[in-house]
Amino acid sequence: MLNTEKKGFTPIYIQIAQNIRKMILLGHYEQGDKIPTEDEIGNDYGVSRMTARQAVTELVNEGLVYRVHGKGAFVGRRKLERSLNKITGFHQDIKEMGLHPTAKIVSFNKRKPTEKECNSLNIRKINQVFAVKRIRYVDGVPYGLQNLVVPVYLVPDFNKVDLEKESLYSYLKEINKPLAYAEQRMEAVMDENVAKTIDIPETIPFFFFERVSYLEDQTPVEMLHSYFRGDKFSYTVSLSN
Amino acid sequence: MLNTEKKGFTPIYIQIAQNIRKMILLGHYEQGDKIPTEDEIGNDYGVSRMTARQAVTELVNEGLVYRVHGKGAFVGRRKLERSLNKITGFHQDIKEMGLHPTAKIVSFNKRKPTEKECNSLNIRKINQVFAVKRIRYVDGVPYGLQNLVVPVYLVPDFNKVDLEKESLYSYLKEINKPLAYAEQRMEAVMDENVAKTIDIPETIPFFFFERVSYLEDQTPVEMLHSYFRGDKFSYTVSLSN
Numbered sequence: 001m002l003n004t005e006k007k008g009f010t011p012i013y014i015q016i017a018q019n020i021r022k023m024i025l026l027g028h029y030e031q032g033d034k035i036p037t038e039d040e041i042g043n044d045y046g047v048s049r050m051t052a053r054q055a056v057t058e059l060v061n062e063g064l065v066y067r068v069h070g071k072g073a074f075v076g077r078r079k080l081e082r083s084l085n086k087i088t089g090f091h092q093d094i095k096e097m098g099l100h101p102t103a104k105i106v107s108f109n110k111r112k113p114t115e116k117e118c119n120s121l122n123i124r125k126i127n128q129v130f131a132v133k134r135i136r137y138v139d140g141v142p143y144g145l146q147n148l149v150v151p152v153y154l155v156p157d158f159n160k161v162d163l164e165k166e167s168l169y170s171y172l173k174e175i176n177k178p179l180a181y182a183e184q185r186m187e188a189v190m191d192e193n194v195a196k197t198i199d200i201p202e203t204i205p206f207f208f209f210e211r212v213s214y215l216e217d218q219t220p221v222e223m224l225h226s227y228f229r230g231d232k233f234s235y236t237v238s239l240s241n
Numbered sequence: 242m243l244n245t246e247k248k249g250f251t252p253i254y255i256q257i258a259q260n261i262r263k264m265i266l267l268g269h270y271e272q273g274d275k276i277p278t279e280d281e282i283g284n285d286y287g288v289s290r291m292t293a294r295q296a297v298t299e300l301v302n303e304g305l306v307y308r309v310h311g312k313g314a315f316v317g318r319r320k321l322e323r324s325l326n327k328i329t330g331f332h333q334d335i336k337e338m339g340l341h342p343t344a345k346i347v348s349f350n351k352r353k354p355t356e357k358e359c360n361s362l363n364i365r366k367i368n369q370v371f372a373v374k375r376i377r378y379v380d381g382v383p384y385g386l387q388n389l390v391v392p393v394y395l396v397p398d399f400n401k402v403d404l405e406k407e408s409l410y411s412y413l414k415e416i417n418k419p420l421a422y423a424e425q426r427m428e429a430v431m432d433e434n435v436a437k438t439i440d441i442p443e444t445i446p447f448f449f450f451e452r453v454s455y456l457e458d459q460t461p462v463e464m465l466h467s468y469f470r471g472d473k474f475s476y477t478v479s480l481s482n
Contacts, residue, residue, distance in 0.1 A: 063426070069356070079428065084325065087480035115310070182480040185304070187320065188429040188446045188471030205429045205446035205471070211480075230429030230446070237478060239328035239423040239452075 016045055016055035018098025024064055025099065026139060029075045035065055037072055063234070077234070080138070084237040087182045087213065090136050090144070090226075091167035099138050103164045106133040106145075106197070110152065110159070120212050121151050121220045128152040132163055135198050136228075142198040144206075144228035154221050168222060177221065182213040186235075194227045205230040254295035257286055259339025261296065265305055266340065267380060270316045276306055278313055304475070318475070321379070325478040328423045328454065331377050331385070331467075332408035340379050344405045347374040347386075347438070351393065351400070361453050362392050362461045369393040373404060376439050377469075383439040385447075385469035395462050409463060418462065423454040427476075435468045446471040 010018075020036075023029055036044065041052035056073050059065045062081040065073045082093050094101035109131045113123055121129070132148045148168060150158060154177065161171050172178055187208040195202040209226040251259075261277075264270055277285065282293035297314050300306045303322040306314045323334050335342035350372045354364055362370070373389045389409060391399060395418065402412050413419055428449040436443040450467040 066357075081426070084427075084478050084480065087482055116307075178482070180482055184478050184480055185322070186325075186427075186476045186478070188448045190444070190446055203431070205431055207429045235427045237325050237425050237427070239325065239425055241328050241419070241421055 012045070012047055013051050013054035013058060015098070016041060016047070016052070017058040020055065020059060021064060022098055022139075024059075024075055024078060025080070031075050031078060033075045034071075035059075035073050035075060079232055079234045081234050081236055084184070084235050087179055089167045089169045090146070092169065094138055100140075102137045102140070103134040104137070105163055106135060108132050108159070108163075113149070113151075117149055117223055120223045121149070123151050123153075130155070130158045134163060138232075142200060142229075143232050144226060145194050145198050146227070147225040149223045150221060154215075154219070172215075172221065177215055179213050179221070180216040180218075182211050184209055184211040186210075188230065189227075191227060198227075200229065207233060207235070253286070253288055254292050254299060256339070257282060257288070257293070257296035258299035261300060262305060263339055263380070265300075265316055265319060266321070272316050272319060274316045275312075276300075276314050276316060320473060320475045322475050322477055325425070325476050328420055330408045330410045331387070333410065335379055341381075343378045343381070344375040345378070346404055347376060349373050349400070349404075354390070354392075358390055358464055361464045362390070364392050364394075371396070371399045375404060379473075383441060383470075384473050385467060386435050386439050387468075388466040390464045391462060395456075395460070413456075413462065418456055420454050420462070421457040421459075423452050425450055425452040427451075429471065430468075432468060439468075441470065448474065448476070 029035060035056070038049050038052040038056060041047070041055060042049050045052070056065065060067060060073065063077050063079070064075070066076045067073045080097060091101045110128055111131060112125060113121065113127060113129045117123070117129060118125060129149050129151055134146050134148070135142055136144045136146060150168070152158070155171070155175070169179060189206050189208045190202070191206055192202045194206060195204060206227040207230060209224070209228070211222070211224040211226070212220050213222045213224070215221050270276060276297070279290050279293040279297060282288070282296060283290050286293070297306065301308060301314065304318050304320070305316070307317045308314045321338060332342045351369055352372060353366060354362065354368060354370045358364070358370060359366060364370070370390050370392055375387050375389070376383055377385045377387060391409070393399070396412070396416070410420060430447050430449045431443070432447055433443050435447060436445060447468040448471060450465070450469070452463070452465040452467070453461050454463045454465070456462050
């Protein structure tokens with residue numbers, strides 16, 4: 001039942017948490033349902049009660065389940081929690097949760113940049129960009145839509161990358177241009193067109209993110225517009241003084 | 242026209258930006274309207290063209306206006322931009338934009354904490370909390386609803402604070418318990434009840450924030466649930482690697 005391929009890298013309690021998370025998100029448990037007790041988890045996975053407890057605590061910390069004193073743990077908010085403190089991509093975040101991220105390319109163009117893209121990416125009208133529109137899925141369910149724009153001069157072979165399976169961020173690492181930082185703006189919006197494109201009800205609100213990411217030498221390398229479902233995601237951030 | 246009280250503290254170009262921002266948000270300019278040229282701003286305020294340019298750039302940077310080459314600057318997205326990197330409150334953020342924050346108290350109770358409040362605030366059932374529900378306004382327009390919960394033992398005189406005018410955060414500074422950091426979770430939601438309470442259409446999405454703030458000694462001091470209008474606010478965050 002556990003992902004033995006990863007064993008030795010991912011602590012057992014994280015793997016157990018991944019399994020339970022998956023069952024919650026795939027609907028095996030509904031909101032308010034009781035999840036297995038720590039004793040049951042211990043027996044099912046052949047682990048100590050303490051390890052079982054750690055797995056449940058992991059899910060409690062992200063708000064997916066909550067404990068009721070003396071009664072056990074129950075399914076709470078069924079939203080995936082992503083962090084806003086680190087610059088990570090959809091692909092990596094979803095994989096780390098033990099879920100399966102995929103993408104469907106809606107369009108892929110090589111074209112001239114818009115005025116806004118010139119400003120954000122610090123390029124000229126004569127430069128060209130790759131523009132990719134992708135629907136993002138988690139275990140086959142549409143979770144969002146992304147419009148990615150990258151300058152051709154920085155990633156000339158970008159059209160050879162399999163963007164249904166690989167991420168821009170891992171590709172940038174491969175070609176020795178790792179991301180250093182990003183600036184992101186967030187909105188909460190309704191968007192009929194996006195809802196239609198990814199085939200979900202128009203009554204679901206979206207997070208809209210506008211991200212510009214930079215290389216270590218401060219060169220802007222991507223302008224990313226993302227719509228992610230408000231009913232599927234929540235985001236955390238640490239605030240300092 | 243400028244706020245002379247603040248002169249010497251707030252740079253002129255910021256004050257000019259505040260004035261134009263206010264006119265945009267109060268509807269003197271609609272989306273797509275041209276704002277005054279840099280020459281006109283220079284004449285109106287008696288400042289150099291460079292200062293006028295700085296003021297417009299300030300508004301461009303926050304996305305409130307955009308420049309069209311050779312044509313001037315136009316009103317874009319009419320949303321207030323707040324930062325997620327610093328722990329600041331509504332009151333302070335709005336004031337710094339040159340706008341007028343107010344609050345209406347919907348309810349104020351001294352009561353026993355819920356189980357969730359006990360966990361988040363690290364208190365026991367026998368402790369008491371102050372719970373305050375406030376509608377937040379910008380220049381008289383409802384922008385959000387907040388539910389604030391603070392342990393009585395940390396702020397015993399909290400019921401004497403004028404929460405329609407003063408903020409918890411400035412009060413905490415006054416009593417020598419300044420905030421050190423906070424953890425915040427964000428959602429994008431629709432909420433009929435909140436929309437009704439603050440008297441706006443039910444079709445407007447909200448940012449929902451769940452914040453727990455801590456003192457320097459790591460004592461949790463507030464649990465804050467905020468609903469802020471998605472059509473009025475956007476949030477920015479810097480992401481690192």
